[in-house]
Amino acid sequence: MKIGLIDVDGHGFPNIALMKISSFHKYRKDIVEMATIGDYDICYVSKLFNFSEDPNSSLISYKHLYKGGTGYDIKSKLPIRIENCQPDYSIYPLYKFSLQFFSRGCIRSCPFCVVREKEGYITPAKPMNLNPQGKYIEVLDNNFFANPEWKSAISYLLEANQPVNFHGVDVRIMDEEQAYHLNLLKHRKQIHIAWDFPEMDLLPKLNEVIKYIKPYKLMCYVLIGFNSSPEQDLYRVTKLNELGISPFVMPFNKSDKYQKRFARWVNHKAVFKSVKWENYK
Ligand code: SF4
Secondary structure, three states: OEEEEEEOOOOOOOOHHHHHHHHHHHHOOOEEEEOOOEEEEEEEEEOOOOOOOOOOOOOEEEEEEEEEOOOOOOOOOOOHHHHOOOOOHHHOOOOOOEEEOOEEOOOOOOOOOOHHHHHOOOEEOOOOOOOOOOOOEEEOOOOHHHOOOHHHHHHHHHHHOOOEEEOOOOOOOOOHHHHHHHOOOOEOOOEEEEOOOOOOOOHHHHHHHOOOOOHHHEEEEEEEOOOOOHHHHHHHHHHHHHHOOEEEEEEOOOOOHHHHHHHHHHHOHHHHHHOOHHHHO
């Protein structure tokens, strides 16, 4: 059979579902390729973000079409026989990094996040094979230290001996032992943390963490426009800056004038460091 794969998002990351589908069909001796033009027995279309536009598929014909991914249906899942396959990185030859999960789900249910609805409560996950061409690892866990098996994940990453990029570190639950272990790894970029809830005083926790991790290695997302006042927004970014941690503002409503302006001020580092908010606005 001839199998066509369509990655709708094209957002700079390999699509894990498509890589697993590729492995599944290659094992069955099918021909697999990214579909651009031609006739296919089966076409698989995967979309992660609902704002991604469906492709113009007038150049492609198929006998069967399967669409999946969070962008189509938040509950969408691969059949277990495909889910259990290892990712085939050869369909993304330009990406020189690996994607990895040590857990799925999350312990929290933040009102602006779909993770809990999509993946449920946190459960440890068996690591996937790494990209043979990979030079670093994107650690995609939603809440790395909520995983009861976080220590074996750290051991795995130390053994892999590649720089890592963490996407989900929940500083609210992080203790000194975890901060110490996180600092043992080679970090490719700043470690991403978040201060989304303004009523939560994160300062004691941040002070604890920066005993082990130098503050310039931390980047903190600050959600604005969801449940915070402008005063609370300014307070959070000011305190982070005083600690030496880079704030990065995430506007909840990107078309809101104040949110856009505040985000532009904070996220432009040179401006944020040299101009006060009252002068900028
Ligand atoms: S902690 Fe992060 S991943 Fe978990 S529900 Fe909240 S925003 Fe989502």
